[in-house]
Amino acid sequence: MTEAADVTEPDEPDGTWPSGMPYTVHFPDGDGYIGADLEHPAPLPRVGDTVEYLDETGATRHFRVREVVHTLQSSASHRPRVEDEDASPDALARVHGEPPERPGEGGVIRAGLPKVILEAVE
Numbered sequence: 001m002t003e004a005a006d007v008t009e010p011d012e013p014d015g016t017w018p019s020g021m022p023y024t025v026h027f028p029d030g031d032g033y034i035g036a037d038l039e040h041p042a043p044l045p046r047v048g049d050t051v052e053y054l055d056e057t058g059a060t061r062h063f064r065v066r067e068v069v070h071t072l073q074s075s076a077s078h079r080p081r082v083e084d085e086d087a088s089p090d091a092l093a094r095v096h097g098e099p100p101e102r103p104g105e106g107g108v109i110r111a112g113l114p115k116v117i118l119e120a121v122e
Contacts, residue, residue: 019043020040020042020043020044021044022038022040022042023113023114023115024036024115024116025037025038025051025116025118026115026116026117026118027063028063028118028119028120035115044114045116046065047067049065050062050064051064051116051118061120062120062121063120063121064119064120065118066117066118066119067115067116067117068114068115068116068117069115069117070112070114071111071112071113071114072111072112073109073110073112074105074106
């Protein structure tokens, strides 16, 4: 006889956890993008969502979320220390010629700020 899985409901907001997260927004600008970090945590938009930008004159522009990119990397506690390298500064702190790490190597990873890439709505 198998037991039913213990399914728990998500915790209700209690005011102690922010109702959003910081992220970087990339606005289209000609052939490239202009990136800007949010000043405070906000709900992370999803692909297809519409974003309204209100400028300092009160005019609005609308954008659509084209892509959301999440960046993961090994935890700082599992990466080689930069100061241990002979040719400092070595931003990646990897020994030259050493194979790159495998994703998840070390068992602990951290997340960077998500990138929200927008496209103009005509």
